Each structure stands twice: as structure tokens, then as C-alpha cells.
Amino acid sequence: MNTKKNSIFKNIVHLFYSTILSNVLNAATLILLANYFNSKNYGIFSVALAIAMVMNFFTDLGVSNTFLREGTKKQHLGKAFSSYIKIRIVCTILTFFVFFAGIQILYKEQQILYMVYSLMIPMVIGLAMQSIGITYFQLTERMQFIASIKIFSSVALIISTTMSMGLKMDVHSAAFLYGFSYLTGGIYSLYLLLKKAEIKWKSPFEKQLLTNLSPFLISGLFIMLTPQLGPLVLEKTLPLALVGLFAVAYRIPSALYQIPGVIAGAFFPLLFKRYNQGELAEHTRLNILQMKIMSYIGMCMTISMFYLAIYLVTLLFGAEWGSAVHPLKILAFIIVLQGFNIAIADGLTTRGLQNRRTMVQFMTITSGLVSFYFLSVNYAVAGSAFAVLTMEIVSFIGYVAVNPEKRTVFFKVILPYGSFFSVSFILMHNLLSKYPFIAMISTIILVTGLMLILDKDIKQLILELLKKKNDTKHLQDGRQKENGKIAN
Numbered sequence: 001m002n003t004k005k006n007s008i009f010k011n012i013v014h015l016f017y018s019t020i021l022s023n024v025l026n027a028a029t030l031i032l033l034a035n036y037f038n039s040k041n042y043g044i045f046s047v048a049l050a051i052a053m054v055m056n057f058f059t060d061l062g063v064s065n066t067f068l069r070e071g072t073k074k075q076h077l078g079k080a081f082s083s084y085i086k087i088r089i090v091c092t093i094l095t096f097f098v099f100f101a102g103i104q105i106l107y108k109e110q111q112i113l114y115m116v117y118s119l120m121i122p123m124v125i126g127l128a129m130q131s132i133g134i135t136y137f138q139l140t141e142r143m144q145f146i147a148s149i150k151i152f153s154s155v156a157l158i159i160s161t162t163m164s165m166g167l168k169m170d171v172h173s174a175a176f177l178y179g180f181s182y183l184t185g186g187i188y189s190l191y192l193l194l195k196k197a198e199i200k201w202k203s204p205f206e207k208q209l210l211t212n213l214s215p216f217l218i219s220g221l222f223i224m225l226t227p228q229l230g231p232l233v234l235e236k237t238l239p240l241a242l243v244g245l246f247a248v249a250y251r252i253p254s255a256l257y258q259i260p261g262v263i264a265g266a267f268f269p270l271l272f273k274r275y276n277q278g279e280l281a282e283h284t285r286l287n288i289l290q291m292k293i294m295s296y297i298g299m300c301m302t303i304s305m306f307y308l309a310i311y312l313v314t315l316l317f318g319a320e321w322g323s324a325v326h327p328l329k330i331l332a333f334i335i336v337l338q339g340f341n342i343a344i345a346d347g348l349t350t351r352g353l354q355n356r357r358t359m360v361q362f363m364t365i366t367s368g369l370v371s372f373y374f375l376s377v378n379y380a381v382a383g384s385a386f387a388v389l390t391m392e393i394v395s396f397i398g399y400v401a402v403n404p405e406k407r408t409v410f411f412k413v414i415l416p417y418g419s420f421f422s423v424s425f426i427l428m429h430n431l432l433s434k435y436p437f438i439a440m441i442s443t444i445i446l447v448t449g450l451m452l453i454l455d456k457d458i459k460q461l462i463l464e465l466l467k468k469k470n471d472t473k474h475l476q477d478g479r480q481k482e483n484g485k486i487a488n
Contacts, residue, residue: 010143018147019259025154029161030251033174034244036164041171043231043240044115046247048175050228051103052120052127057224058095059128062216063087064135065349066209069272071139078200083209085132085199092128096121118172123179126153129186133193139269145192146265153185216354222361226368226391227254233372234384246384249324252312253331256301263294264342271350283351284405291343291413292458296451298339299421300444305332307440327385336421337392344399344409353404360398367394412457420450 034042067084071077099120107113130149137145160181164174193199230250234243267290274283305312309328348357368391375383375390403409424446432439452459 014143014147018150022150022154040240043244046231048116048119050231055124056127059092065216078198079203083206118176119179122183126182126186130189133189152188156184157181218358237376249327287347294343295339298336302336307436330385356402364395
């Protein structure tokens with residue numbers, strides 16, 4: 001069986017195009033549904049979607065991270081992988097029992113109950129199946145299969161949504177088809193695993209997968225709750241129509257900030273490997289590089305969304321959703337903060353400091369609950385957007401404070417890159433705010449120029465990549481290697 005690993009660059013490319021394409025398609029389905037549903041039904045759909053995502057976490061309980069941790073130590077994954085699948089099956093069954101009981105207690109309105117059940121049953125099963133495949137291919141560093149799973153699921157999603165609108169189905173049937181698309185992606189993930197993965201079903205259970213699971217469990221719970229907190233809290237403080245408005249504003253940045261996370265997906269197994277091999281200096285170097293790349297991408301996306309907010313809302317959702325423009329501009333800044341936060345947090349997790357990450361996430365969720373409640377009650381949707389931003393700022397301060405390499409992180413990444421972004425944005429906004437397209441392009445150019453001129457490490461890395469590319473081209477043009485491969 002071929003288990004050849006890709007280079008980190010190839011993995012980033014596979015994750016990058018698949019994440020962009022799948023997020024575009026996923027966002028397109030939610031935009032279509034926002035136009036198809038009225039604001040109240042879209043609010044109910046957003047609550048049902050949040051519940052399904054919470055359930056998806058409980059089908060995992062952090063065991064995917066322990067599988068990644070243990071898998072980097074093993075030559076053969078068959079035994080560990082079969083144990084991992086068994087745990088996921090048990091967790092999924094228990095999750096459905098517990099959540100069915102809880103939903104019946106918490107929600108009495110039949111319209112909400114029908115929407116929740118229509119969406120969550122196929123969606124949760126499908127997400128669990130997809131997650132198993134994605135985790136396996138992440139560990140084996142073959143991200144092309146992750147790309148195909150994401151794209152397959154997203155294509156199924158856009159087809160089913162278009163079908164439900166074309167046939168003028170009721171909202172519950174449309175929600176079921178939305179969830180069923182994820183189940184289709186899960187079946188495809190299972191098909192790839194049966195072809196590519198070694199699974200030893202009769203092997204003894206690997207207890208190491210449950211060792212030190214609790215920090216990953218608690219941390220994963222907080223990571224999952226962060227984007228779902230808004231609809232779950234606002235459903236109690238705002239009319240469902242305003243919940244729908246917040247969901248529309250939040251939908252764009254929540255889709256886009258997964259793009260910097262692509263870099264994290266490629267670096268994560270490598271960081272684990274370097275730490276497990278005792279190469280702390282190399283671990284720090286890779287993590288710093290990850291922070292720089294992710295923060296730069298986050299900056300460019302924040303700048304673009306801020307200046308294009310009015311066009312994005314009008315074009316994607318229609319003029320009737322114009323009230324979402326102001327909260328979207330506020331929410332744009334969560335992307336640049338996420339670029340820093342995810343990378344710094346991954347550095348903690350892969351150094352065995354998951355407890356510190358969990359502590360910061362607890363502070364973040366606590367601040368989020370308080371902020372969402374009070375700011376939404378007093379300032380409605382704009383207040384809810386500021387609550388999301390507050391959570392990211394709390395995370396940012398916390399992750400930096402508990403990082404053992406905080407001085408290196410601060411002086412090599414946060415201070416220079418924060419300055420690049422702040423100076424560029426403030427200067428160009430004051431000069432060119434009346435011309436949003438020019439301001440956007442000018443700010444991105446200035447940020448990029450400052451980074452290339454003042455960050456010697458990045459400049460050196462780019463020169464090395466260009467030199468390597470030229471050397472490889474000359475080698476390919478000059479002679480054919482005996483094994484037909486060019487060494488990375």
C-alpha cells in the first residue's frame with residue numbers, strides 16, 4: 001500500500017485550494033438559503049446548525065488529537081486507527097442518545113424541533129465520517145485526499161441546495177437535504193479510507209489514545225463553542241429575525257478565517273513530530289514561520305473584507321440585508337486575530353502544553369458569554385459583533401501570556417507584524433477611505449512591502465525557494481534522474 005507523504009509545500013497547496021473552493025461553495029449554499037428562507041426561518045436554521053456542530057464535537061471528544069499525537073510515534077497505523085474508529089463509533093451513538101433527550105427538554109417550539117432533527121441526524125453522522133478520513137490523511141501527510149473529501153462534500157451541498165430551491169421544498173426538507181449532503185461526503189470519505197488505509201479491526205484496543213485525553217477534550221469543546229456561541233446565546237436575547245441578521249454578517253468571516261487555518265493543518269503533524277523527537281529549536285522555528293504566514297494571510301483578508309463589506313452583503317445576500325454591513329466590518333478584524341491565535345495555540349498544543357491552551361479558552365468562552373449577553377441586549381447585532389471581537393482579543397492576550405517562548409513570539413512576530421498591519425491600515429484609511437478599492441489594494445501592497453523589506457527571515461526563505469525552484473528546473477531540463485524524481 002502506497003503511503004508516500006507529500007512535502008509541506010504540496011500539503012499547503014492541496015489544503016489551500018480545497019479550503020477556498022469548499023468554503024466558496026459552502027458559503028454559496030448558505031447565501032442561497034438566506035435568500036430562500038425568511039429572516040426568522042434563517043435564524044432557526046442557524047440555531048439548528050449550531051446544535052449540529054456542538055454534537056459533532058461530542059462524536060470526537062478530542063480523540064482525533066490523541067490519534068495524531070500517538071500516530072506520529074508509530075511506523076504502522078493499522079492498530080491505532082482501528083481503535084480510533086471504534087472510539088468514534090461509540091461516541092457518536094452516545095451523543096445521539098444524550099442530545100435527543102436534551103433537545104426535547106430545552107426546545108418546546110415544534111418549528112425549531114423539526115428543523116433541528118431534519119438537519120442534525122444526517123449532518124452529524126456525515127461530519128463524523130468525514131472527520132475520521134480527514135484525520136487519517138492529515139497524519140499520513142497526504143492532503144490531496146482531504147482536498148477531495150472537502151470538495152466532494154461541498155459539491156453535494158450546492159447540488160442539494162439548488163435542488164431544494166428548484167423544487168420549492170419546505171424549510172424542513174431543505175434543511176434535511178443540507179444535512180444529507182454531509183452524509184454523502186462522509187460515505188465518500190469512508191470509500192477513500194477502505195482503499196487507502198490499513199485497518200486491523202481484530203487488533204487489541206490501544207489505550208494510549210485515551211491517555212491525557214481530557215486537555216484535548218476540554219480544549220476542543222471550547223474551540224467548537226467559540227463560533228457557535230453567538231446563535232446559541234442570541235436565540236435567548238434577540239428576536240429570531242435579528243439572530244438571522246447576525247448569522248448573515250458572521251457567515252462570511254467564519255468561512256474565510258478557515259483559510260489561514262489551512263496553514264495550521266499542514267504544520268500541525270510536523271510540529272508534533274519535531275517536539276516528539278526532542279527538536280525544540282526546530283519546533284520553535286517552524287511555529288514562528290507558521291505564525292508569520294497565517295498572520296499575513298489574515299491581514300490581507302481582513303483588509304479586503306473591511307473595504308468590500310457593503311459590496312459583499314449587497315451582492316451575496318441582497319439589499320434587504322444591508323443592516324449586516326456595519327457588523328461585518330467589525331467582524332472583519334477577527335480574521336487577523338485568528339491568524340495569530342491559531343498558530344500560537346498550536347505551538348502550545350504540540351509542546352504538550354494543552355492545559356495552558358485550555359485555560360485561555362476557558363477565559364475566552366467566559367468573556368464571550370458575558371459579552372454576548374450584555375452587548376446584544378444593549379446594542380443588538382452590532383453589540384454581538386463586538387462580543388466576537390472581544391473573545392478574539394482575550395484569546396490573543398492569553399495565548400501570548402502563557403507561551404514559554406513569549407519573548408521570541410512578541411519580538412519576531414507580534415511587534416513587527418502588528419506594526420506592519422496597524423501602520424498600513426491607519427495610514428491608508430485616513431488617506432483613501434473614500435475610495436475603498438484603491439484603499440484596499442494600497443494597504444495590502446504596503447503591508448506586503450513592509451514585510452518583504454523588514455523581515456529578513458521571510459526574505460531569505462523566499463530567495464531560497466526561488467533558488468530551489470530554479471535548481472530543480474535546471475536539473476529537470478539537463479538530465480533525467482534515474483528514479484524519475486527530484487529530491488525536495
